[in-house]
Amino acid sequence: MVYIISIILVGIGVYGLMTQKNLFKHLISLSIIDTAVNIFIVATGYVNGGKAPIYTKNFPSFAIGRFVDPLPQALVLTAIVIGVGTLAVGASLLVRVKEKHSSIDVENMKGVGE
Amino acid sequence: MISLLIAIPLLLAFVSVMWKRLAKPLFFLAAVTNMTVLLASWFPNSVEIHVMGSWKPPFGINLVFDNASFYAALVVNFFFFLVSLMPNLVESYGVSLMLLMAAANGFVLTGDLFNSFVFMEIMTITAVTVASRRENFYNAFKYLILGGIAGSIYLLATIFAYTATGSLNMAHVSMATISASSLVAITTLYAIGLGVEAKLFPLNGWVSGVYGGNDLAPVILGTSVSFAALYMVGRLFGTVFHGSGAGVLYTLALITIIIGEVAALRQQNLLKAFAYSSVAQAGVVVAMISKGTSRAMGLAYFHLTNDAVAKFVIFLVAGFLVYNYKNLNGVFKKHKVLGASFSMATFSLVGFPLFAGFQSKLRIIMELFSMKDYLFPAVMLLATLIEVGYVVRWNVKLWFEEETDEKADNPIVAGTLALILSLLLVAVFIKPEIFLGGAMKMGNALADTKDYIHGVLSVVKGGM
Amino acid sequence: MRRFYAILVAAGLVYMLFMFLGTIVPYGKADVADRVSAHFLAKDVNSISPTKWVEGDKQVPHSERVYGRKGFEDGSANVVTSIVVNYRSFDTLGEVTVLFASAVGVGLILGGTRRMKYGRKPNFILRVSTGILLPLIILFGIYIFVHGHLTPGGGFPGGTIIAAAVLLLYLSNEEFSLNMIVSKSLEGSMGSLYVIFGLIGLAAGGAFLFNFLPNGVVGSLFSAGVVPLVYMTIGLKVGSELSGVVAEIHEEREG
Amino acid sequence: MSALIWLAGGIMIAAAIFAVEARKILDAVIAMSALSLVSVFLFIAMRAPDVAITEASVGAGLVTAVLLVTLFRMRGGDDK
Numbered sequence: 001m002v003y004i005i006s007i008i009l010v011g012i013g014v015y016g017l018m019t020q021k022n023l024f025k026h027l028i029s030l031s032i033i034d035t036a037v038n039i040f041i042v043a044t045g046y047v048n049g050g051k052a053p054i055y056t057k058n059f060p061s062f063a064i065g066r067f068v069d070p071l072p073q074a075l076v077l078t079a080i081v082i083g084v085g086t087l088a089v090g091a092s093l094l095v096r097v098k099e100k101h102s103s104i105d106v107e108n109m110k111g112v113g114e
Numbered sequence: 115m116i117s118l119l120i121a122i123p124l125l126l127a128f129v130s131v132m133w134k135r136l137a138k139p140l141f142f143l144a145a146v147t148n149m150t151v152l153l154a155s156w157f158p159n160s161v162e163i164h165v166m167g168s169w170k171p172p173f174g175i176n177l178v179f180d181n182a183s184f185y186a187a188l189v190v191n192f193f194f195f196l197v198s199l200m201p202n203l204v205e206s207y208g209v210s211l212m213l214l215m216a217a218a219n220g221f222v223l224t225g226d227l228f229n230s231f232v233f234m235e236i237m238t239i240t241a242v243t244v245a246s247r248r249e250n251f252y253n254a255f256k257y258l259i260l261g262g263i264a265g266s267i268y269l270l271a272t273i274f275a276y277t278a279t280g281s282l283n284m285a286h287v288s289m290a291t292i293s294a295s296s297l298v299a300i301t302t303l304y305a306i307g308l309g310v311e312a313k314l315f316p317l318n319g320w321v322s323g324v325y326g327g328n329d330l331a332p333v334i335l336g337t338s339v340s341f342a343a344l345y346m347v348g349r350l351f352g353t354v355f356h357g358s359g360a361g362v363l364y365t366l367a368l369i370t371i372i373i374g375e376v377a378a379l380r381q382q383n384l385l386k387a388f389a390y391s392s393v394a395q396a397g398v399v400v401a402m403i404s405k406g407t408s409r410a411m412g413l414a415y416f417h418l419t420n421d422a423v424a425k426f427v428i429f430l431v432a433g434f435l436v437y438n439y440k441n442l443n444g445v446f447k448k449h450k451v452l453g454a455s456f457s458m459a460t461f462s463l464v465g466f467p468l469f470a471g472f473q474s475k476l477r478i479i480m481e482l483f484s485m486k487d488y489l490f491p492a493v494m495l496l497a498t499l500i501e502v503g504y505v506v507r508w509n510v511k512l513w514f515e516e517e518t519d520e521k522a523d524n525p526i527v528a529g530t531l532a533l534i535l536s537l538l539l540v541a542v543f544i545k546p547e548i549f550l551g552g553a554m555k556m557g558n559a560l561a562d563t564k565d566y567i568h569g570v571l572s573v574v575k576g577g578m
Numbered sequence: 579m580r581r582f583y584a585i586l587v588a589a590g591l592v593y594m595l596f597m598f599l600g601t602i603v604p605y606g607k608a609d610v611a612d613r614v615s616a617h618f619l620a621k622d623v624n625s626i627s628p629t630k631w632v633e634g635d636k637q638v639p640h641s642e643r644v645y646g647r648k649g650f651e652d653g654s655a656n657v658v659t660s661i662v663v664n665y666r667s668f669d670t671l672g673e674v675t676v677l678f679a680s681a682v683g684v685g686l687i688l689g690g691t692r693r694m695k696y697g698r699k700p701n702f703i704l705r706v707s708t709g710i711l712l713p714l715i716i717l718f719g720i721y722i723f724v725h726g727h728l729t730p731g732g733g734f735p736g737g738t739i740i741a742a743a744v745l746l747l748y749l750s751n752e753e754f755s756l757n758m759i760v761s762k763s764l765e766g767s768m769g770s771l772y773v774i775f776g777l778i779g780l781a782a783g784g785a786f787l788f789n790f791l792p793n794g795v796v797g798s799l800f801s802a803g804v805v806p807l808v809y810m811t812i813g814l815k816v817g818s819e820l821s822g823v824v825a826e827i828h829e830e831r832e833g
Numbered sequence: 834m835s836a837l838i839w840l841a842g843g844i845m846i847a848a849a850i851f852a853v854e855a856r857k858i859l860d861a862v863i864a865m866s867a868l869s870l871v872s873v874f875l876f877i878a879m880r881a882p883d884v885a886i887t888e889a890s891v892g893a894g895l896v897t898a899v900l901l902v903t904l905f906r907m908r909g910g911d912d913k
Binding site: 001002004005008009012013015016019020022024025027028029031032035038039042043045046050051052053054068073076077080081083084087088091092094095098104 | 835838839842845846849850852853854858861862865868869872875876879880881882883884887888891892895896899900903904906907
């Protein structure tokens with residue numbers, strides 16, 4: 001169920017990358033794909049009825065099936081931060097693209113030959 | 115020892131952000147240290163691992179140091195070392211280059227799928243930074259978007275591998291029994307994910323813009339980084355997935371060769387022409403890797419080493435020319451040393467006798483005939499014909515056409531390096547063992563899955 | 579026409595991924611016992627034989643009380659934290675490096691020297707409330723990363739919250755600009771500290787990023803060895819890096 | 834629970850389509866931020882509080898802020 005949602009989101013992101021002519025939209029589509037992939041990864045670790053993988057007073061002991069899989073969550077934590085790094089670099093590149101080519105629309109950009 | 119290959123450049127990068135002026139000398143220091151560490155542990159001939167945080171292999175992250183990763187790390191660090199010798203090429207990009215170096219080393223050495231994703235992303239981000247030099251922002255942005263998508267797909271592939279096997283360790287994934295349909299999913303996604311860095315056909319739109327946009331990017335991205343990426347293709351499809359998904363790779367690679375060469379022939383910009391040629395060579399290497407035998411893979415990396423050395427010279431000279439002259443006609447009359455090394459490197463690219471490229475192309479074609487594959491040699495011969503076309507055209511243009519009055523100072527360091535490397539190409543023709551020995555060891559190590567699994571999973575030792 | 583092809587490609591990709599879905603476990607049916615994470619949860623990685631484990635002898639740990647007890651190989655109550663900062667600490671070093679690389683990249687690409695002005699006076703509420711909220715936000719950020727091994731959160735959200743405070747300063751004060759020397763040296767020294775932690779581990783335990791401090795009781799503040807220290811380092815580093823990004827993006831070049 | 838997840842999924846897909854197709858970029862950024870925010874709900878539903886906190890502060894907060902500042906610097910970034 002969650003898988004389907006995230007796959008559709010990936011599809012929308014790819015569609016956006018291919019149709020949109022505004023570079024800012026490319027960045028946004030990339031971010032949508034990132035979010036979708038993150039949801040997908042966390043979903044692979046979900047266990048029906050499982051608890052968050054934190055030992056507390058109420059859930060003090062280990063048992064198979066009690067907690068959801070923590071490893072995908074750790075991976076997603078990394079992936080989210082990597083996404084931010086990519087986005088920040090992309091945003092700063094866009095600022096300079098706008099300065100140099102006076103537009104961020106692929107069709108109106110000046111001085112992009114070939 | 116081997117964790118130092120990653121730790122030292124990282125530490126120095128963190129330090130040099132506080133003292134900006136030190137970035138260049140520290141980059142040089144990092145490159146020298148890495149070369150020393152590598153030379154001190156010459157060809158391990160066995161599979162050594164370094165366990166991070168002393169957690170045993172299928173659980174924690176481990177670095178793998180065998181003949182394959184040693185040879186790849188040696189080539190990668192060698193080119194970083196060469197770049198660090200040229201301070202006016204590095205400029206303010208010292209910190210980024212150190213990070214790129216740490217990431218490329220980590221990408222080559224790691225034995226963990228997710229860890230390789232992290233290093234790939236560092237490589238993408240720093241490579242984009244390097245590519246944005248000389249206001250090449252639009253092309254860098256395109257590269258960033260493609261790299262970002264490739265990263266997401268690579269991550270998806272990794273998570274498919276994790277759900278199929280329950281672990282992220284390459285050695286464990288390679289010995290686990292994965293159902294055929296699952297294997298198709300994983301290899302397809304990995305092919306897409308690596309396709310951007312390995313310059314495969316539908317995903318190589320960024321190459322000409324990034325390589326053609328400034329003089330630093332092609333020199334480092336076209337040699338070190340693409341070697342690291344193509345090493346990972348061999349490691350994943352050769353060692354970890356035992357040659358599944360080879361058909362897809364083979365087809366894509368052949369298309370890549372043709373498209374790359376044709377685009378190179380039509381290209382009017384010196385840097386971009388050879389950028390497309392580097393796409394085509396990557397196609398040759400991937401097609402050879404997809405053959406899957408140890409000898410084919412060894413030859414693939416032999417060819418890649420020759421190509422990387424030749425490309426380093428070509429891009430170095432071309433970058434100098436493009437950014438110092440408006441009109442390139444006849445410039446080599448003023449720069450005879452640069453011209454001589456450029457011509458030698460381009461002839462090696464085509465595969466004229468007397469140069470290294472001849473040895474690798476001949477061996478590859480003979481190997482393919484012995485495997486009864488006639489399509490690929492035909493494609494390669496066609497590609498060589500096209501190569502002759504543009505190489506001769508550029509050489510004629512740069513040597514013999516009417517020169518203009520422009521004059522730039524001879525770059526002494528770059529000229530010397532270019533000359534030494536192009537003489538190295540001649541030396542490799544006379545004595546191919548210089549590269550061939552290491553490349554063959556690399557091919558054997560990549561094809562020998564059993565040894566890899568044994569080395570990683572049963573030899574549990576911490577330590578340097 | 580372009581739209582049509584885009585729909586075709588996107589639909590093709592979605593169809594391909596749907597086909598691949600059949601190969602992974604259905605939603606909610608993940609079996610942790612088959613995966614390495616079972617041992618991260620049970621904190622018994624060191625007592626497992628890896629050779630047997632990979633050969634299919636899964637040695638599933640039995641139910642055992644963990645909270646409030648001593649003597650585990652990793653003492654953090656939050657298992658995600660123990661994976662991020664201990665079992666897979668090397669990934670996290672890479673992750674911090676990604677942010678570092680992007681901060682360096684943003685600086686190099688923008689190369690600004692002068693602070694951008696929004697061109698309008700921030701309103702009264704924003705100015706006054708910033709003064710009140712700022713210490714609270716920073717305190718909250720620090721709380722999050724100090725308690726990263728006990729509660730959800732940790733270095734990354736904590737650092738981001740600190741960066742949000744810096745952003746608030748930029749919005750509320752046209753003249754404010756971050757002292758780059760301070761933020762750069764914090765960033766650099768924290769990054770070096772992480773690598774140095776790793777190298778100390780190499781010297782003390784024979785492996786890079788080895789946990790060289792005692793683990794303590796699961797669930798108490800002073801537990802889990804180097805985990806809280808590393809998380810604090812990460813928190814400060816991420817905070818200074820993201821503040822650096824926020825500051826750089828406000829910098830304009832002259833002319 | 835399942836109905837709620839479908840609802841969240843529906844909102845996310847709608848927000849994604851809006852973000853991709855919106856005429857003004859400002860709207861697109863806001864829609865993307867909303868998508869991120871709804872995904873936080875999904876993360877909590879899948880028992881991933883760490884990821885939820887990180888996504889809420891990083892994905893929905895800081896990314897939006899950085900994009901908006903960028904947009905401001907480009908003076909509206911020529912709306913389509």
